[in-house]
Amino acid sequence: MKIKLTILALSFFIGLFAHNSTNIITGKVFDAKTNEPLPLVSVSVTDLKTGTSTDFEGTFMLTLPDGSYQLEFKTLGYVPVVKEITVKDHKTVFLTIRMEEAKQELDEVVINVSHRKNTETSVLSLQKNAIAIVDGLSSQAFRNSGLSNVATAVKKIVGVSVKNGKYVYVRGLGDRYTKTILNKMDIPGLDPDRNTIQMDLFPTAILDNVLVYKTFTADLPADFTGGVVNLVTKDFPARKEQTLSIGSSYNPIMNVNQNFLTYQGGRLDFLAIDDGTYSIPIDINEKIPYTFEHDSKLTEITKKFNPELGAIPQQNFLNYNFSYYIGNRFDVSDKGKSLGYIANISYRTDYKMYDNIQQNNYKKNSDKDVYDLEMAKQQTGNLGVTNVILNALGGITYKTGHSKYKFNLLHIRNGEKNSGVFNQDYNESDFVTFKNHYLAYTQRQITNAFLSGIHSNLEKKFKTTWQISATKSGIYDKDVRSTPYQLDNNQYSIAPNNQPKRIWRYLGEMDYVAKADFEKTLKDHHNKWQFGLLSSFKDRDYSIYLYQIGIKGISTFEGNGNELLAEQNIWTPQTDRGSYIINQSVYNLSNLYNAKQINASAYTSAQYKLTDKLKTVLGLRLEKFMMLYTGQNTTRTLKFDNDIVIDKLDLFPSVNFTYSLTDDSNLRLSYARTTARPSFKEASIAEIFDPLSNMTFIGNIHLKPTYIQNADIRFESYSDKTDMFALSGFYKYFKDPIELAFYQAAPSNFTPKNLGNAQVYGLELEWRKNLQFISPSLKHFKFNTNLSVIQSKMMMYDEEYQLRLNTAR
Numbered sequence: 001m002k003i004k005l006t007i008l009a010l011s012f013f014i015g016l017f018a019h020n021s022t023n024i025i026t027g028k029v030f031d032a033k034t035n036e037p038l039p040l041v042s043v044s045v046t047d048l049k050t051g052t053s054t055d056f057e058g059t060f061m062l063t064l065p066d067g068s069y070q071l072e073f074k075t076l077g078y079v080p081v082v083k084e085i086t087v088k089d090h091k092t093v094f095l096t097i098r099m100e101e102a103k104q105e106l107d108e109v110v111i112n113v114s115h116r117k118n119t120e121t122s123v124l125s126l127q128k129n130a131i132a133i134v135d136g137l138s139s140q141a142f143r144n145s146g147l148s149n150v151a152t153a154v155k156k157i158v159g160v161s162v163k164n165g166k167y168v169y170v171r172g173l174g175d176r177y178t179k180t181i182l183n184k185m186d187i188p189g190l191d192p193d194r195n196t197i198q199m200d201l202f203p204t205a206i207l208d209n210v211l212v213y214k215t216f217t218a219d220l221p222a223d224f225t226g227g228v229v230n231l232v233t234k235d236f237p238a239r240k241e242q243t244l245s246i247g248s249s250y251n252p253i254m255n256v257n258q259n260f261l262t263y264q265g266g267r268l269d270f271l272a273i274d275d276g277t278y279s280i281p282i283d284i285n286e287k288i289p290y291t292f293e294h295d296s297k298l299t300e301i302t303k304k305f306n307p308e309l310g311a312i313p314q315q316n317f318l319n320y321n322f323s324y325y326i327g328n329r330f331d332v333s334d335k336g337k338s339l340g341y342i343a344n345i346s347y348r349t350d351y352k353m354y355d356n357i358q359q360n361n362y363k364k365n366s367d368k369d370v371y372d373l374e375m376a377k378q379q380t381g382n383l384g385v386t387n388v389i390l391n392a393l394g395g396i397t398y399k400t401g402h403s404k405y406k407f408n409l410l411h412i413r414n415g416e417k418n419s420g421v422f423n424q425d426y427n428e429s430d431f432v433t434f435k436n437h438y439l440a441y442t443q444r445q446i447t448n449a450f451l452s453g454i455h456s457n458l459e460k461k462f463k464t465t466w467q468i469s470a471t472k473s474g475i476y477d478k479d480v481r482s483t484p485y486q487l488d489n490n491q492y493s494i495a496p497n498n499q500p501k502r503i504w505r506y507l508g509e510m511d512y513v514a515k516a517d518f519e520k521t522l523k524d525h526h527n528k529w530q531f532g533l534l535s536s537f538k539d540r541d542y543s544i545y546l547y548q549i550g551i552k553g554i555s556t557f558e559g560n561g562n563e564l565l566a567e568q569n570i571w572t573p574q575t576d577r578g579s580y581i582i583n584q585s586v587y588n589l590s591n592l593y594n595a596k597q598i599n600a601s602a603y604t605s606a607q608y609k610l611t612d613k614l615k616t617v618l619g620l621r622l623e624k625f626m627m628l629y630t631g632q633n634t635t636r637t638l639k640f641d642n643d644i645v646i647d648k649l650d651l652f653p654s655v656n657f658t659y660s661l662t663d664d665s666n667l668r669l670s671y672a673r674t675t676a677r678p679s680f681k682e683a684s685i686a687e688i689f690d691p692l693s694n695m696t697f698i699g700n701i702h703l704k705p706t707y708i709q710n711a712d713i714r715f716e717s718y719s720d721k722t723d724m725f726a727l728s729g730f731y732k733y734f735k736d737p738i739e740l741a742f743y744q745a746a747p748s749n750f751t752p753k754n755l756g757n758a759q760v761y762g763l764e765l766e767w768r769k770n771l772q773f774i775s776p777s778l779k780h781f782k783f784n785t786n787l788s789v790i791q792s793k794m795m796m797y798d799e800e801y802q803l804r805l806n807t808a809r
Helices: 119-129 139-145 150-154 296-304 800-804
Strands: 022-031 043-044 050-053 057-067 069-072 081-087 092-099 109-112 134-138 160-163 167-170 176-182 209-214 225-231 241-249 321-332 338-363 374-399 401-429 431-457 461-487 491-493 501-521 528-552 578-583 595-611 614-630 639-662 665-678 687-690 696-699 704-721 722-734 737-741 749-754 757-771 783-796
Touching: 022 081, 043 057, 050 057, 057 069, 069 167, 081 092, 092 800, 119 134, 119 209, 119 704, 134 139, 139 209, 150 160, 160 783, 167 176, 296 578, 528 687
Parallel strands: 022 092, 081 109, 176 225, 696 749
Antiparallel strands: 022 057, 043 050, 043 069, 069 081, 134 209, 160 167, 209 225, 241 321, 321 338, 338 374, 374 401, 401 431, 431 461, 461 491, 461 501, 501 528, 528 578, 528 595, 595 614, 614 639, 639 665, 665 704, 687 696, 704 722, 722 757, 737 749, 757 783
16 A cells, blocks of 8 residues: 655745736747647737737737736738736736638637636647647646656556656557657667666656657657657746745655665765765776785775675655756847746655565476476565656747747756665576675766757748757666575575676767758648758767675675675685685676667658648658677677678658548548667677676677558547547557567576567557536546557567477477
8 A cells, every 4th residue: 555645845936026017928829720830920909009929939928017908819811819818916827829710701709818828738739730649748737646757747648658667668569669859859768778768867847748659750760669758848938937846755665664775875875976985996907816816905905895785774764855946038139039048956865665576487397298387586585775866957048030049958867776685596407595685876867968949931931940969878887786695504605606796887878969850831831841851879888897706715604795895704815715806897898888879861741731621741751770889799709890780771651641520529540660779788799697687688789670560540539628538549560579588598698589570459548528517616627547458469480489399288
């Protein structure tokens, strides 16, 4: 049972205002059918005979004293709209105006408006008028549901699930087939075992909305199948705005637990910063003597290593978090030029305690007449996890009547401390029991610099958008400590073939992406032509440094992890007995590699309105993809030096049809070809050991990309402002899907392989309904539900098929 208790939640707006009461009326004007912003719309205040006009993004702003007013919106070819508003007390009112195309003489539309921006309505409008199948959540939905990070928020989107509270699955497809982008630009993952970034690292406080594109269009990257998750960061507000939130949560199992497992660690762990506690204490190239050399330097080196090897029980605290946001806008001239900024800092600490967790591996009996599976390995124990996340975002925007320039700088730090004690029973070649003490500290960080510009030529109806992004990311597993004691006849000892390990793993990556998109609105504003270019370069370094603790002259221990490197148990030349450090890194060069990815893309797309109710988008994307690899195997017989391991030139067509059954309902059909490429680690000859599971990953340099045929159909209906109903069906055919396979001769080793072909198909249902139809007093309550039913099939590869035949019962 989980109980969540909000200890303190404080959210307020602070403004430094002048004594005279002026109010800001701002907003955007859209085409009601296409959801495209409308420039050069006349916005007049009829009572004051003053006004303004919308810029190239369809935005406008007015400053008015307290009172009631009529705003009139007019532009050629559209039905005029009149809004009645009342403003006072230094309010900022945001209006969303949707103008209907004029087909005949119609009276003006007069609508009373609220003083609140409804971003949930905006996201639903985007879904309704999008050229592809899109689902999403707005910042308003984040606030209403109390969602603090994207991982918890995105689960509310139909067809989306989150594994381990971090990794997004879309339509039942894992991170290999799901892509995460930030402001429509690639960002690297922070886990060498994953192809996507951890979603719990992003606080909702820095985002305007989260959009999940489930069908491919030519302007999107082609390396996705399940969906593309686009995180859209905040834009600057209309006037100065500050928000502070502080919160806490409590779980009776996880928090204020006297048996919470942890260890001392470093002084700056609470800031996700290593103060040097977790660094390798010696030069990685320093030669470590052997015991037979009787060199006291071995004793000195051993003493430099942190002797803390065992978890200790210690009472933890409540989960807690805070976030501070500030933004403002300034007019820099009387010609519509403005400057805005935003800044946000967020912090969160969470505790998780897992009691009696169990991991089992099974095997078949060699006797084919025995049908029951046998236990090959069983691991049970307790694990404590302390997770710290620190985020900072700063941005500045400069806007003119025809252009907009934006620069954002984002930094995220994450520190995760794991402490566990496990009993491990092996039943493979022999029967062995171990008690394993496990300590690990993982530090993740990502820094993203983003620069973009939008330029609009209103006369020629031509828009240019360019974006440049540079990202530095790193994940550092620092001093992962695995200390297994073999238990035999109630006595603990160190097995010669399973010595304690100290592991440091470093992954560093630099990503550079440049993108340009061009859009031409044709004579009929419903028809458009788009084309664009993209270039990306990714450079990853990966290294593992492995040290072991050898034992000489001591046969039994008490099973306490911290006793192993206690000063009285360290080897010295005088005693010639005790524990000492062994450098294993020099023997396993497969732990080191460098890899690069280069992608050069171009696309063209045409949007046509074939009839009053039917529109289509035809697109074609060209991608030239290369992967280069540098590394060698353990025996040094196979070497790569910046060699090309993947070189593909591919075309990715897409077609999307949208038929408007009514003004508020659509029927959509789509087809596209996409791809899923091997990760850096997979297309390699690296051999990476996991000390917690005792499993070893072995790369496959011969992997091929997967190619997918995608087909979708969707019915959707929208009513009121936030009501909607959608029913979707999809089918996907995979050629050469990449899956993990185990070796028959070494079941603790696994490797990625291309496995024939596969199919995935399913249905999705989503329903959102405001409850005011029951009673007007329930207008602030909503009913939301979604359901996904997904079926997958995979054809086995020849080796697996033959293996199953050989062991068939």
